[in-house]
Amino acid sequence: xxxxxxxxxxxxxxxxxxxxxxxxxxxxxxxxxxxxxxxxxxxxxxxxxxxxxxxxxxxxxxxxxxxxxxxxxxxxxxxxxxxxxxxxxxxxxxxxxxxxxxxxxxxxxxxxxxxxxxxxxxxxxxxxxxxxxxxxxxxxxxxxxxxxxxxxxxxxxxxxxxxxxxxxxxxxxxxxxxxxxxxxxxxxxxxxxxxxxxxxxxxxxxxxxxxxxxxxxxxxxxxxxxxxxxxxxxxxxxxxxxxxxxxxxxxxxxxxxxxxxxxxxxxxxx
Numbered sequence: 001x002x003x004x005x006x007x008x009x010x011x012x013x014x015x016x017x018x019x020x021x022x023x024x025x026x027x028x029x030x031x032x033x034x035x036x037x038x039x040x041x042x043x044x045x046x047x048x049x050x051x052x053x054x055x056x057x058x059x060x061x062x063x064x065x066x067x068x069x070x071x072x073x074x075x076x077x078x079x080x081x082x083x084x085x086x087x088x089x090x091x092x093x094x095x096x097x098x099x100x101x102x103x104x105x106x107x108x109x110x111x112x113x114x115x116x117x118x119x120x121x122x123x124x125x126x127x128x129x130x131x132x133x134x135x136x137x138x139x140x141x142x143x144x145x146x147x148x149x150x151x152x153x154x155x156x157x158x159x160x161x162x163x164x165x166x167x168x169x170x171x172x173x174x175x176x177x178x179x180x181x182x183x184x185x186x187x188x189x190x191x192x193x194x195x196x197x198x199x200x201x202x203x204x205x206x207x208x209x210x211x212x213x214x215x216x217x218x219x220x221x222x223x224x225x226x227x228x229x230x231x232x233x234x235x236x237x238x239x240x241x242x243x244x245x246x247x248x249x250x251x252x253x254x255x256x257x258x259x260x261x262x263x264x265x266x267x268x269x270x
Contacts, residue, residue: 017046017121017176018100022087026108027057033108034066034073040114043121047100049074050108051091053081083193084173085200092182104176112174116217120176127213128181129205131167132174136214143221159199162241163248165206168214170199181210196240203244 019037023030030050037048052060052075060077067073076094078087088105095103102124106112116132123130134140135156141149152171159170173195185204192200206212 016100017042017044017102017104018095018098019046019048019104019106019117020051020088020091020095021048021106021108022051022053022084022091023055023059023063023108024053024081025055025057025059027055027059027062029109030059030062031066033110034063037114038070038072040117042114042117044102046104046117047072047074049076049091049094051076051078051087051094053078053087083197084195085190085193085197088197088201089187089190093187096179096182101179102176103179103182106174111220113218113220116174116215119215123213123215124176124178126211128178128210129202129212130176131169131172131202131212131214132217133167133169133172133214134217134219135168137216140216140218141221142218158238159241163199163203163244165199165203167202167206167212170202171195172217172219173198174217174219177205178210181205181208184208184210192240199241200244203248207248 021033026033034048034050050060050063050073052063054060054077060075063073063075067075076090078090091105092103102121104117104120106114112132120130120132135153139149139153141152144152156168156170159165160167163170175198185201185208190197190200190204202212
């Protein structure tokens with residue numbers, strides 16, 4: 001089925017997407033990952049932005065070589081490791097300087113299957129933020145130790161209970177934003193750096209009234225390299241959800257609630 005014409009007609013995009021991929025020490029994965037990604041028919045033309053935090057294993061150099069052969073691959077070199085949230089904020093700002101209509105995010109370690117990309121594009125017909133969800137239909141995680149799985153599963157329940165956000169997998173990092181969603185988020189006010197960044201971005205989009213949709217994915221733990229999870233990342237997420245809730249309550253009390261989606265769309269349309 002040719003998805004390009006229906007998508008163009010239904011949502012009026014110019015049919016361009018950018019996939020933002022943060023990397024730090026992914027030399028074992030990055031070449032085969034990019035080869036598989038670039039060979040994928042996502043349903044619309046796309047480019048890839050690798051945001052590399054000066055990986056000491058040479059990940060950035062490997063990407064530079066690929067970018068020299070394929071103009072679809074872009075590289076944003078950063079001077080040091082500054083956190084997942086910081087990398088995505090830099091990538092999103094870079095994306096908004098161009099004219100991409102959909103901005104996606106995913107990992108380079110094969111935990112996110114590129115075969116799902118057409119489903120994200122299809123879901124963008126009637127949603128503004130699409131989340132690849134490990135938990136929207138049971139538990140769809142492969143090769144995680146039970147301790148890690150339980151931590152992730154109950155962390156998402158905790159985030160949902162504290163914030164009230166109707167998302168089963170708020171910490172998932174396989175996502176697709178319509179450009180307008182990112183244009184309405186003040187990145188200077190996004191303060192989380194670890195996996196809490198995903199919760200915070202979802203929460204901001206939800207509070208602005210953008211349409212969130214979860215699509216089921218199977219998450220497979222990385223085969224090469226090491227996980228970036230740490231106790232500091234867990235602690236950040238525990239406290240950050242309460243900050244989000246309190247900030248939202250305060251904004252409502254002082255009359256500074258986010259603009260509605262309809263108001264934002266009218267503003268963007270001029």
